[in-house]
Amino acid sequence: MNIETLSISGLLLVTPKKHGDQRGFFSETFRADVFAAAGGDANFVQDNHVLSTQRGVVRGLHFQTPPHAQGKLVRCTRGAILDVAVDIRVGSPTYGQHVAAELSAENWRQLWVPPGFAHGYVTLEDNCEVIYKVTDYYAPDCDRGIAWDDPALAIDWRIPASDIILSDKDKKQPRLQDAAAAFHFAS
Numbered sequence: 599m600n601i602e603t604l605s606i607s608g609l610l611l612v613t614p615k616k617h618g619d620q621r622g623f624f625s626e627t628f629r630a631d632v633f634a635a636a637g638g639d640a641n642f643v644q645d646n647h648v649l650s651t652q653r654g655v656v657r658g659l660h661f662q663t664p665p666h667a668q669g670k671l672v673r674c675t676r677g678a679i680l681d682v683a684v685d686i687r688v689g690s691p692t693y694g695q696h697v698a699a700e701l702s703a704e705n706w707r708q709l710w711v712p713p714g715f716a717h718g719y720v721t722l723e724d725n726c727e728v729i730y731k732v733t734d735y736y737a738p739d740c741d742r743g744i745a746w747d748d749p750a751l752a753i754d755w756r757i758p759a760s761d762i763i764l765s766d767k768d769k770k771q772p773r774l775q776d777a778a779a780a781f782h783f784a785s
C-alpha cells in the first residue's frame with residue numbers, strides 16, 4: 599500500500615496493492631496500521647456505497663459541521679470519478695484551495711479527506727460506484743454544502759457544465775463566501 603501526501607496538508611492519496619493471478623486479484627484496501635503510520639487519524643464508523651448511473655453526476659460539495667464532522671476515505675470500484683476536496687479551514691494557508699484526484703477501478707486509488715474539507719466528485723463515465731468510509735455517522739442536521747461551480751474555487755470538473763447532473767439540494771448550495779464558517783485551522 600503506497601500513501602503519499604498532497605499539496606494541501608492533511609490530504610492523502612492511498613494506492614493499495616493488487617495481487618493478481620489467473621483467478622483475478624486480491625487487494626487489502628484498508629490497513630489501519632499503515633494508514634495511521636502515514637498520518638491518517640481516523641476511526642471509521644460507517645461505510646457508504648453509492649451508484650451513479652450517468653456520466654456527469656456531481657455530488658457535492660458537502661461536509662458535516664462539528665460535532666459530527668466527517669473524515670472520508672473514498673474509492674471508486676466501478677468506472678472513474680474526479681474526486682475533489684476543498685480546504686474550508688478558516689485561517690488555513692490553503693483556505694479555498696482544492697485538490698482534484700482521478701479515482702477509478704483502473705488506478706485503484708483512494709483519497710483521504712479529513713474533517714475541515716468540503717468534498718465532492720463528478721462521474722467521468724456511466725455507472726460509477728463509489729465506496730467510502732467515514733469517521734462519524736450521517737447527521738442530516740449537520741449536513742452543509744458549497745456550490746460545485748463557485749467561481750472563487752475555480753474547479754475544473756472536466757465535464758461541460760451543460761452535461762452536469764445535480765440533486766435539487768446541490769442546485770442551490772451557497773458560495774463559500776456566503777457559507778457560515780464551520781472549521782478553523784489549527785497549525
Ligand SMILES: Cc1cn([C@H]2C[C@H](O)[C@@H](COP(=O)(O)OP(=O)(O)O[C@H]3O[C@H](C)C(=O)[C@H](O)[C@H]3O)O2)c(=O)[nH]c1=O
Nearest residue numbers: 646648657658660661670717718719735736737765767
Ligand atoms: C450522506 C448520506 C445520505 N443518506 C441518504 C439521504 C438521502 O435519502 C440519500 C441521498 O443523500 P444525498 O443526496 O445527501 O447523497 P449525496 O449527494 O451522495 O451526498 C454525499 O455527497 C458527498 C460526495 C459527500 O461527501 C457526502 O458523503 C454526502 O453528502 O441517502 C444516508 O442515509 N446516509 C448518508 O450518510
